[in-house]
Amino acid sequence: QVQLVESGGGLVQPGGSLRLSCTASGTIFTIGAMAWFRQAPGNQRELVATLTSGGSTDYADSVKGRFTISRDNAKKTVYLQMNSLKLEDTAVYYCQTNYRFVDYWGQGTQVTVSS
Numbered sequence: 001q002v003q004l005v006e007s008g009g010g011l012v013q014p015g016g017s018l019r020l021s022c023t024a025s026g027t028i029f030t031i032g033a034m035a036w037f038r039q040a041p042g043n044q045r046e047l048v049a050t051l052t053s054g055g056s057t058d059y060a061d062s063v064k065g066r067f068t069i070s071r072d073n074a075k076k077t078v079y080l081q082m083n084s085l086k087l088e089d090t091a092v093y094y095c096q097t098n099y100r101f102v103d104y105w106g107q108g109t110q111v112t113v114s115s
Contacts, residue, residue: 001026001027002024002025002026002027002028002097002099002102002104003024003025003026003104004022004023004024004095004096004097004104004105004106005022005023005025005106005107006020006021006022006093006094006095006106006107006108006109007020007021007022007023007109008020008021008109009092009093009109009110009111009112010110010111010112011112011114012085012111012112012113013085013113013114013115014085014086014087014113014114014115015084015085016085016113017081017082017083017084017085018082018085018111019079019080019081019082020036020079020080020082020093020095020109020111021077021078021079022034022036022077022078022079022080022095022106023075023076023077024076024077024097024104025076028076028099030053030073030076032052032053032097032098032099033050033051033052033053033097033098034050034051034069034071034078034095034096034097035047035048035049035050035051035095035096035097036048036049036050036069036078036080036093036094036095036096037093037094037095037096038089038091038092038093038094038111039091039092039094039108040088040090040091040092043091045094046060047060048060048063048067048080048093049063049067049068049069049080050069051069051070051071051078057069062088063082063089066082066083066084066085067080067081067082067083068080068081068083069081078095080093080095082111085111085113086113087113087114088113089111089113090111090112090113090114091110091111092108092109092110092111093108093109093110093111094106094107094108
């Protein structure tokens with residue numbers, strides 16, 4: 001079993017920054033490709049950023065230049081640095097990984113951008 005636990009969400013004003021963390025635990029020795037998704041009320045869950053085990057990154061057009069995904073393999077943690085936050089970034093953010101052909105999701109962390 002693999003558990004993913006997100007943290008770092010909260011309330012921030014437009015233009016502000018937050019850093020989300022997602023830590024893997026359980027029977028997982030190394031984290032592979034990781035991703036961050038988000039889901040706003042009434043919307044489908046959307047892919048925000050991905051990070052392969054080789055270090056390649058990809059981002060949704062809506063967050064390019066503002067968000068950065070990174071990882072600390074020793075801590076089995078992936079981060080999402082979010083800068084220049086906008087109202088439309090408000091959502092529950094989830095991390096996801098696939099380990100041994102099984103998809104795992106965290107419980108989500110709420111990010112609210114509001115003035």
